[in-house]
Amino acid sequence: MGNEPAAVAAPASPVIARPRRDAGRGRLRRSPAAAVSTAVLVAFALGAALAPAIRPYDPAQMNTGPALASPGAAHLFGTDRYGRDVLSRILYGARVSLPIGLFAVAFSSVVGSLLGLAMGFFGGRIDSVGSGAVDIMLGFPPIMLALLIIAVLGVGLPNVVIAVGVGGVPRFARIVRGTTLSVRENVYIEANRALGAGVWRTLFRHVLPNVLPPIIVLATLYMGSAILDTSSLGFLGLGVQPPTSEWGTMLSEGREFMRFAPWLMFFPGVMVFITVVAINLVGDYLRGVLDPRLRGR
Numbered sequence: 001m002g003n004e005p006a007a008v009a010a011p012a013s014p015v016i017a018r019p020r021r022d023a024g025r026g027r028l029r030r031s032p033a034a035a036v037s038t039a040v041l042v043a044f045a046l047g048a049a050l051a052p053a054i055r056p057y058d059p060a061q062m063n064t065g066p067a068l069a070s071p072g073a074a075h076l077f078g079t080d081r082y083g084r085d086v087l088s089r090i091l092y093g094a095r096v097s098l099p100i101g102l103f104a105v106a107f108s109s110v111v112g113s114l115l116g117l118a119m120g121f122f123g124g125r126i127d128s129v130g131s132g133a134v135d136i137m138l139g140f141p142p143i144m145l146a147l148l149i150i151a152v153l154g155v156g157l158p159n160v161v162i163a164v165g166v167g168g169v170p171r172f173a174r175i176v177r178g179t180t181l182s183v184r185e186n187v188y189i190e191a192n193r194a195l196g197a198g199v200w201r202t203l204f205r206h207v208l209p210n211v212l213p214p215i216i217v218l219a220t221l222y223m224g225s226a227i228l229d230t231s232s233l234g235f236l237g238l239g240v241q242p243p244t245s246e247w248g249t250m251l252s253e254g255r256e257f258m259r260f261a262p263w264l265m266f267f268p269g270v271m272v273f274i275t276v277v278a279i280n281l282v283g284d285y286l287r288g289v290l291d292p293r294l295r296g297r
Helices: 020-029 032-049 086-122 124-138 142-153 157-183 185-194 199-235 246-259 265-289
Strands: none
Touching: 032 086, 086 157, 086 185, 086 199, 086 246, 086 265, 124 157, 142 157, 142 199, 157 199, 185 199, 185 265, 199 246, 199 265, 246 265
């Protein structure tokens, strides 16, 4: 036995870190609400994109059936007072409501983030003036601010995007300002300055990437509010004008027949409700993934 070689322990297999996207998929599987919400949003987006191919009828064509026909085999969601198919109009309404939400959030996030970066990074008078403007804008509810802008600019699709987008600017500016104030005090920012890096290089290469997670989360959460505000403007007759299909406009057209044809308000209202709830659930999920303080929970 003395001549037998000593047993050599097998080297431990190296631990390979799983890619972050695999971890994200695992979290998504452990969050059924976020998974279902994501599937719903994808289905709505596909329905909007494929609306010309899958619509039962032309959404603007009148007398496709009897006026105010109840939901049935010929018209799954019924018809409106002009005999137009409600399902077709809802599909085409998604092609208006969803892009308006996206464009409004893009406007809010870009303008608000640039304002917040300038306020938090430069400080001084820029921060004082900017913070005062943000506080004044936060004193108005977003829908009231949108109404004021529509009153000045007039109705129309581009004006709706601007009106809804401006309402989100102060929220992005405040969040980005607070995050920038924290990031600019880090050691690597001071080291970058000591090495002679320019202000704009430091701002956009080192500060901006570190404030992106809260921007992404807030953009996701605000999109639901943007779609809701867009529908509210359409319901008040200040949004997209008929005969263009839009969920808020459809709600406004159906309120006259709420007692006799409730499906005219029920189906567009359900679409707005499901979309906003799904977006909020996805936003909560992203906040848990991107926020280190919530990741352990």
